[in-house]
Amino acid sequence: MSPRNSLAEARRTRERIVQRSVDVASVEGLSGLTLGRLAGDLGMSKSGLLGHFGSKEALQLAALRQGAVIFDREVWRPAAGAAPGLPRLRAVCAAWISYLERGVFPGGCLFVSSTFEFDGRGGPVLALLRRQFRAWAGRLTGELRSAVARGELPPETDPEQLVFELYGVMMSLNHTLQLSADPAAVTRAERAVDRLLPQPAGGPSEKLA
Amino acid sequence: MSPRNSLAEARRTRERIVQRSVDVASVEGLSGLTLGRLAGDLGMSKSGLLGHFGSKEALQLAALRQGAVIFDREVWRPAAGAAPGLPRLRAVCAAWISYLERGVFPGGCLFVSSTFEFDGRGGPVLALLRRQFRAWAGRLTGELRSAVARGELPPETDPEQLVFELYGVMMSLNHTLQLSADPAAVTRAERAVDRLLPQPAGGPSEKLA
């Protein structure tokens, strides 16, 4: 029926598999992702699909890595243009909320779901999740420290405490959206962020370190 | 081999099954709970076990209901003795943090995990989770409103906003404990609660509404 893919298109096939895996996993979970169903969705055989990865675990890792690329594109990249420090932090949070609100991952934040799915199970998947969270918390704390150094946040600010709380806001938003689809949750998240990261009161002209 | 249980003990058997289901489900998830393994753990047959519930879904619902009983015992009951309003709220939060810290559910809060497991899947289990969360948020907002009425919290307080944020703190704590077992997370959660629910500054003698 369809022509065989050339060598160059094998990569595209692999990308199609990973992309579809991300979509399915965000709704059904990384374990709910089954090779048979995935193959069916993509109109190919289980074995042909598995040939690209070797094992289901390798596919799960590939899906998580692709998820990180998407998260980066949706949350960090839109904020890259903002000024370093507090403005960029607020832009990241706004993009983060938007990312959850728009349902970039239809089943809610892929990484949070996956963490709950794999904690207490160990293995390479959990290890990757740990690394991803740590890397990303590091970026946040770094930006927070920068904001403190610039005097945009009070000097007694504890960046890790703030990350902990910001993260809680996003998890609460994610949970509420998934459980009850209550749009008011978005406003609540925005208000919570405003309280944690107050915008500069006097406008954007206070750059004396 | 073992003597048959009397009819009166059938209830105890059922309770044993449910209790074990809660323990397993909190680590492996409500879906990871399998009838065969559960029966093996309890030294009985799959069919003998299933006879008590009729279906796995009924067992999952029973486990969730028992989980709610445990949550109530661990979080709400310890705070029942505290004075209504802010003191009780703070007692609830302290018990809540302790409940997460002690690992009452070894695999983290059963309800949060289950929500992530069943969202986007629908069905009676998700419906029960929704009811449980709503009932429990209702208790919290009621207590918050009471605290506002007593003047223990500023009159412009938005109870639902506060529930949203408190909930985020607990989810962040739960997540951190599960992912990295960082004990500092407990202190962070306590500090976050202190900021959301400031204790009365001047001691317990300011009851003028």
Added chain:
DNA sequence: ATAGCGACCGACCGGTCGGTCGTTAAACCG
């Protein structure tokens, strides 16, 4: 023209899942 490679297929494997069924034997009731 042809040899080799690699993407892909379809049949199949052992194993596990939730669930059913007929039977056994102990506990209850008259």
Added chain:
DNA sequence: CGGTTTAACGACCGACCGGTCGGTCGCTAT
């Protein structure tokens, strides 16, 4: 004591799981 109830058993079912294997076909380099 006899009859009914019922908790529990063990064998079994169909579906599905992740994964393997032999083979087919198109592309490409020789």
